[in-house]
Amino acid sequence: MTTGDVAIRVKDVSHQFGEPGDAFHVTALQKTSLDIQRGELLCLIGPSGCGKSTLLNMIGGLLAPTSGTVEVGSKPVRGPLPRDIAFVFQENALFPWCSVIENVKLGMMFQGAPKAEQEDRARKALEAVGLKDFMAHYPAQLSGGMRQRAALARALSLETEILLMDEPFGALDEQTRMILGEDLSVLLSSTDKTIVFVTHSLGEAVFLADRVAVFSARPGSIKEIISIDEPHPRKPGFVTTEKFSQLRNTLYGLLHEEIRKAVAQTVMAGPLT
Amino acid sequence: MNGALTFRDLRVFMLRRAWLARLLVIAALFLLWEAAARWWVDPIFLSPPSRVLTSLNEVFETGGVPGALRITFWELAVAFSISVVIGLVVGLAVGLSRFSHRSFMPIILLLYGTPQITILPLFILYFGIGPASKVAFGVSHGIFPIIVTTVAGVQNIKPILMTAARSMGASRWQLFRWVIFPHMIPSFFSGMRLGMTGVLLGVLLAELYVSTAGIGYFTTMFTQNFDPTKLLGLISILAAMAIALNEIVRRAEVYFGRWRTD
Amino acid sequence: MSARRDRRDKLASRAVQAGFVVVLVALWYFGTTRWGVSHLLLPNPVKVWEELKDVLASGDYIPDLTITLSEVATAFVLSCTSGVIVGYVISRSQYAIRVFEPLLAGIYSVPIILFLPLYILFFGLGPASKIAIGTTISFFPIVLNTIAGFGYVEKIFITAARSMGASNYQMFRYVLLPAALPVILTGLRIGFTVALLSILGSETIASLAGLGHKIVHLAEAMETARMFAYIAFAVVIAAVLNMIVTSLEARAKRQ
Structure with missing residues (x-):
């Protein structure tokens, strides 16, 4: 494996919240290393609080690791890299006072994209996610699924090489999730973006990913990486195949034990944490 | 059918x-x-609405009443403008920094909570019986709700919106201009509505208190002359003024808070 | 943000607050002793303190305080009773809510203190006009909150209770009342504050006795130091009353 193929390199990264001795001192991530190839879709999956989102935020420069380094394009990450990395968050992160298209354009303005291109790029991105007819709507007028489509359009319009998605469908119902997952697979197979995708859903991970990194319970680190060898875009029928169930079962086996451990930690720590 | x-x-x-x-x-x-x-x-206490309405012109013809009403209107306008400008500036200064919020918000809330009516005589003592004292008293009532709601508007912002903007490369100024400021606008307008209620209360209290000039002179005179027709007429005109001003600010609040439907 | 830096910040904020008070008092003190601000406008703080001690020791405040407090108590009892009853009756029908709620809210947005001269014409300069204006003004937050409390109980609670066979009395006692109580209590607290303020206000504007009247009387007699002492006294009384009402509200909500 040569360095040229690696888009994101995570080396011995740990992250702690609070200082040793504080009441809320927690090691979210413990000595984790990971290479993410250019153009691949990597899913991070693991129990709640295992540091998946923390890792994503550190890759995106929103959070600094307590120790270790993150490199993007072989340069160390020291803060947000809006020209290289775009985010889609779990919560609705659209600006409620802007219409859908204004939201997309605002992102490009923050990024510093040329003014002349903004309108055009925004329209293209919104068309790609199927929101052509809702550009003038305000987020409050859209369903949860459509809001996440708009958030995806905002991220796509930034035309970055890397896309970081933090449980983008986490707050949606099962059916909306399924459809969005299928559309996303089609959409992303036509680009050559490097994507890191955090999810709780085993099915979603198998359906979308080239590789799935399974995290252990807190203090989190990568327990195992599974490859999903299936061409993109994935067909809806993939879900019903034997291969899909086997991969899903493998993940279930890896995860189950960790989730039990995580739940035990939560129960011991009391209901508020 | x-x-x-x-x-x-x-x-x-x-x-x-x-x-x-x-x-x-x-x-x-x-x-x-x-x-x-x-x-x-007894007609010396109460006058029927029909007579109040038909005698409104008599109220206006009472020497000095139109002038007093005009001055009251200007007092309201000036007190409201001062409250909005200072309230916004102080609200932003206190809301935008964690430290100043911690330091000054308790003082502001303490002042907001004190019954300012007890110091009304002081305002007259310092600013005289003219418009200055009434404007000052109006500001003392109008400014605090505006400060408090502006601070709330700056602070209640969902952290994910700030994170999202930061991830897309927003500068500090852009964060303020495109995220914090638009987020604050609806609560600022709610504050303006509360501020208007406060300004009306403060100015009218001071007007009624000073019985030797302005509106208070006429209400006192009409009361002492047992002239309920003119008293009701004058009060109705002031109430109409208050309702109109409240309504303007309320509509502005609805208009600027349109996106807040979720 | 670590816990330690957090604690340091908190200390610094306290220091700023203390500094603010110290500077204010110092300005007041030196303004009156060194920089020649007229004692008719701003009395010496030491003098005010002595006056306050005298007011408390001599019991000079008792008649005025008694009048103000009994006015507030009467007005509050009247507005509570009428506000809660009227509010409950309106809340029984969604239609009545749609008719009356905007009407009441609309009237409440007018500064009702405007009608004080009228009340004085009706009830005279004595306590009756103060009680009447206090009752009128505090009626509105109480009735509006009672409507909001009883009128907008979650349908699912009512359905659930009905499915388990709750009688009308049980529905009121175990579903409607506990669901509405927090909102009503908030209305009562606001009503109390508003009654206190409007009674102090109407005493200030036109009256024969009471704390508000005493302050005005001292202002007109140019006894500024004693006036400051009375203002401080009134502010503390108002703060104490508000604290009592707030803690009563909090306690009632916990049960």
């Missing part, structure tokens, strides 16, 4: 139109007032 209006039709008609029933209630209240003033209450 025979076209006859049954009781049931009428019932459905009224049930669909709560505003019509509201209007009827208001009309009934006025009728009650009219009847009470005509037949049951």
